[in-house]
Amino acid sequence: MKLGTVLTPINDVNLQLAAQCGVTEVVHRYPGSDPAILKAAQKRINSWGMQLSVVEGYLPIENIKLGCDDGTEIRLLKDLIRQMSDLGIRLLCYNFMAGTDWCRTRLDAPERGGAKVTSFHLKDVEQAVLLGYRAPNADFDEQARRLTPEKLWEQLDRMLNELIPVAEQCGVTLAMHPDDPPLPSLLGKARIMHNVEGFERLVQMVPSSANAVCFCQGTFATMGVDIPATIQRLGPHIKYVHFRDVRGTPESFSETFHDNGPTDMAAAIRALRDAGFSGPLRPDHVPQMVGEDDGEPGYTMLGRLFAFGYIRGLLHATEGTRSR
DSSP, rough: EEEEEEESEEEEOHHHHHHTTOOOOEOOOOOOOOOHHHHHHHHHHTTTTOOOEEEESSSSSSSHHHHHSSSSHHHHHHHHHHHHHHTTOOOOEEETTTTTOOOOOEEEEOOGGEEEEEEEEEGGGGGGGEEEEEEEEEEEHHHHHHHOOHHHHHHHHHHEEEHHHHHHHHHHEEEEESSSSOSSSEEEEEOSSHHHHHHHHHHHHOSTTTTTEEEEEEHHHHOOOOOOHHHHHHHEEEEEEOOOOEEETEEEHHHOTTTTTSSSSHHHHHHHHTTTTOSSSEEEEEOOTOOTTTTTTTTTHHHHHHHHHHHHHHHHHHHTTOOO
């Protein structure tokens, strides 16, 4: 397994801190259509002894989800896959939440020592914070509300049949992130990647090593599943891991420090080893710590430094061990 991270922002201070903590893989958001952006980012990341290995977030994919893409978004995604291939970037992480993205209703829930974490409570969802997503207009939002699960599956099937052949040719893997929170609908909009069965359907839909799973451990934990058993169940399809924990249910939960939630995190790492997972694993949604009030909730640096050390300790402690 390779320790990865998102850095917000990707600047020299954060790059140096990540390198000092033993990170080897860095994630980049969608760069737009200019290939020079990824190339420049790769050069900067390489200068600190790390590599740019994943692209995720802010992808041109919303019209594809709605079934109203005129071909522009499919073309942009194919171009991105080819750009990534040219630079040796092998993982593209995406989600299929139509009309929303990951959603929280509070950004300052208390954690250990007064740290702040994000939380979700379905009763407060009308005041939800949609992080990373902004509806272009009211018509777009209404289109998303008219989607059925069946239509979403149709749109996903159509997209995969367009993209997977290109990904196979380019040596790039597409990894699907689960719906967060994992509910069958949110704000009146249907969702399809909210349970383990949805991921089994995903990989059977277009059988290919390029059609894979981003195992966002916190989201799967929110589903209420047994994490090691689920890792074993999805096994070889897991190509990317978001490593975090939560306390609660899909209707009401809070993020936790990596060492302060209900999941046996060492057992999860052992299960990933058993499954043969050797790809990037990154901390996700870390607490905001003292002095970080102006940072992006879930993505500040001090909590990430704590997570790096905790994860490296788990990786070292589980070397040569297997689940029992």
